[in-house]
Amino acid sequence: QCPWGAPSTTSISCSLADVMSEQLAKELQLEEENAAFPEVVAAAEGPFITGENIDTSSDLMLAQMLQMEFDREYDAQLRREEKKINGDSKVSISFENYRKVHPYDSDSSEDEVDWQDTRHDPYRADKPTTTSRRGFIGKGKDITTKHDEVVCGRKNTARMENFAPEFQVGDGIGMDLKLSNQVFNALKQHAYSEERRSARLHEKKEHSTAEKAVDPKTRLLLYKMVNSGMLETITGCISTGKESVVFHAYGGNSATEDKVIPAECAIKVFKTTLNEFKNRDKYIKDDYRFKDRFSKLNPRKIIRMWAEKEMHNLTRMQNAGIPCPQVVILKKHVLVMSFIGQDQVPAPKLKDVTLSSEDMKKAYYQILNMMQQLYRECNLVHADLSEYNMLWHDGKVWLIDVSQSVEPTHPHGLEFLFRDCRNVSQFFQKGGVAEALNERELFNAVSGLNITADNEVDFQAEIEALEKMNEDHVQNHGKKLSTFSSDGDPPIYDE
Numbered sequence: 001q002c003p004w005g006a007p008s009t010t011s012i013s014c015s016l017a018d019v020m021s022e023q024l025a026k027e028l029q030l031e032e033e034n035a036a037f038p039e040v041v042a043a044a045e046g047p048f049i050t051g052e053n054i055d056t057s058s059d060l061m062l063a064q065m066l067q068m069e070f071d072r073e074y075d076a077q078l079r080r081e082e083k084k085i086n087g088d089s090k091v092s093i094s095f096e097n098y099r100k101v102h103p104y105d106s107d108s109s110e111d112e113v114d115w116q117d118t119r120h121d122p123y124r125a126d127k128p129t130t131t132s133r134r135g136f137i138g139k140g141k142d143i144t145t146k147h148d149e150v151v152c153g154r155k156n157t158a159r160m161e162n163f164a165p166e167f168q169v170g171d172g173i174g175m176d177l178k179l180s181n182q183v184f185n186a187l188k189q190h191a192y193s194e195e196r197r198s199a200r201l202h203e204k205k206e207h208s209t210a211e212k213a214v215d216p217k218t219r220l221l222l223y224k225m226v227n228s229g230m231l232e233t234i235t236g237c238i239s240t241g242k243e244s245v246v247f248h249a250y251g252g253n254s255a256t257e258d259k260v261i262p263a264e265c266a267i268k269v270f271k272t273t274l275n276e277f278k279n280r281d282k283y284i285k286d287d288y289r290f291k292d293r294f295s296k297l298n299p300r301k302i303i304r305m306w307a308e309k310e311m312h313n314l315t316r317m318q319n320a321g322i323p324c325p326q327v328v329i330l331k332k333h334v335l336v337m338s339f340i341g342q343d344q345v346p347a348p349k350l351k352d353v354t355l356s357s358e359d360m361k362k363a364y365y366q367i368l369n370m371m372q373q374l375y376r377e378c379n380l381v382h383a384d385l386s387e388y389n390m391l392w393h394d395g396k397v398w399l400i401d402v403s404q405s406v407e408p409t410h411p412h413g414l415e416f417l418f419r420d421c422r423n424v425s426q427f428f429q430k431g432g433v434a435e436a437l438n439e440r441e442l443f444n445a446v447s448g449l450n451i452t453a454d455n456e457v458d459f460q461a462e463i464e465a466l467e468k469m470n471e472d473h474v475q476n477h478g479k480k481l482s483t484f485s486s487d488g489d490p491p492i493y494d495e
């Protein structure tokens with residue numbers, strides 16, 4: 001007999017319904033888990049990288065912030081190692097290629113570093129290792145080919161130096177160690193797969209700044225805005241241009257100072273890629289407001305200056321009562337302003353909306369007035385005025401996109417104004433507004449100047465002569481004319 005006594009034969013009764021409900025519960029739980037932890041791949045993409053799939057769940061943001069912190073620490077360690085290895089040696093090695101954080105993303109390189117220092121391209125491909133053309137060395141009997149076992153083994157060992165520094169190869173490099181091809185290749189394979197991981201990260205970072213997405217640093221800025229309660233949620237991307245990405249957001253309830261945050265906001269993120277901005281130099285370099293600051297700036301600061309310029313210009317317009325977005329806050333290269341539109345739908349651009357002939361005429365006169373106000377009260381020329389940068393909302397025209405706007409006495413200010421006039425006048429003439437002035441009449445009406453040339457070429461020449469006169473005045477008197485002399489105030493046009 002069994003010393004433990006007879007086993008009890010009573011089995012726990014379990015109804016079919018119970019079994020089913022347990023299964024159901026499991027399924028439900030699984031579903032929930034799936035919802036809470038979506039595809040790992042999707043998470044790795046980051047909230048702003050995919051464009052459509054914008055998820056600002058703060059857990060993900062937090063994870064990314066931590067990752068960035070981790071990467072920074074890793075880089076710091078790398079720098080320490082670099083320093084230790086180099087010591088006072090005249091010849092130094094650099095681990096730059098193995099950094100995880102793009103130099104523009106790290107705080108340290110942000111403010112002191114200038115153009116020259118940021119030239120280094122961390123994504124530069126390694127030089128291909130050259131092999132001897134002949135493939136052998138030595139003479140007669142002592143000839144050794146590149147396939148020689150000993151030579152090859154030593155070479156393999158030496159080649160381990162090419163692996164990334166975080167890849168531990170022990171102290172074999174210093175010894176007369178001969179690695180067989182087989183072992184070396186296995187090691188190489190492993191080292192490269194490790195390296196590829198960080199390379200992928202690099203690539204993604206590069207992409208995220210180059211294309212429509214925003215870089216980690218910007219994402220952090222946006223996250224902080226949401227976290228501080230200034231913004232409620234960032235819902236999605238309205239527009240991706242060459243120089244900026246615009247997001248829609250619902251305003252939060254944390255009123256900053258005396259300002260109430262609008263219910264809906266537009267966030268304009270000026271792109272941190274430099275290429276596009278280089279050809280905008282002429283707008284800012286010659287703008288005396290920014291003159292002293294231009295020369296000693298690094299690219300990052302120049303981009304911030306565009307955002308700053310847009311903010312100042314919007315404020316001037318706001319003060320003059322011109323319909324335009326209201327500035328909420330400027331943080332580095334991110335400008336938050338009120339949203340023109342409703343329920344996440346941005347107001348249509350003038351080029352995309354079909355107006356009745358009555359509204360068309362109304363819009364024309366409104367724009368004429370706004371251009372005059374801009375010139376006289378704000379002392380500004382839009383410099384990119386067209387049906388692309390005017391929105392139709394609430395039965396009127398709103399001006400946007402004024403980062404490139406300049407003062408009329410800018411060396412090319414009048415040319416910019418003439419171009420604006422041409423765009424406006426062509427749009428409304430094509431749009432069937434019989435009253436629309438031609439570009440030259442419009443120019444005179446806005447500027448109050450009285451240029452009499454009756455053809456485009458002469459008109460342009462007179463404009464340039466005026467600009468030159470202004471520049472000469474700057475040369476001789478060290479300051480600009482406060483305004484261009486005119487025959488009094490421009491006439492105010494009204495319906």
Ligand code: ADP
Nearest residue numbers: 239241242244246266325338339340346400401
């Ligand atoms: P870009 O320099 O890229 O042209 P814009 O300032 O013109 O930048 O913005 C791009 C687009 O984003 C605009 O055409 C408009 O559709 C939208 N947008 C920008 N600001 C606002 C805003 N405050 N409210 C609504 N939509 C906006």
Ligand code: MN
Nearest residue numbers: 241388389401
């Ligand atoms: Mn625009």
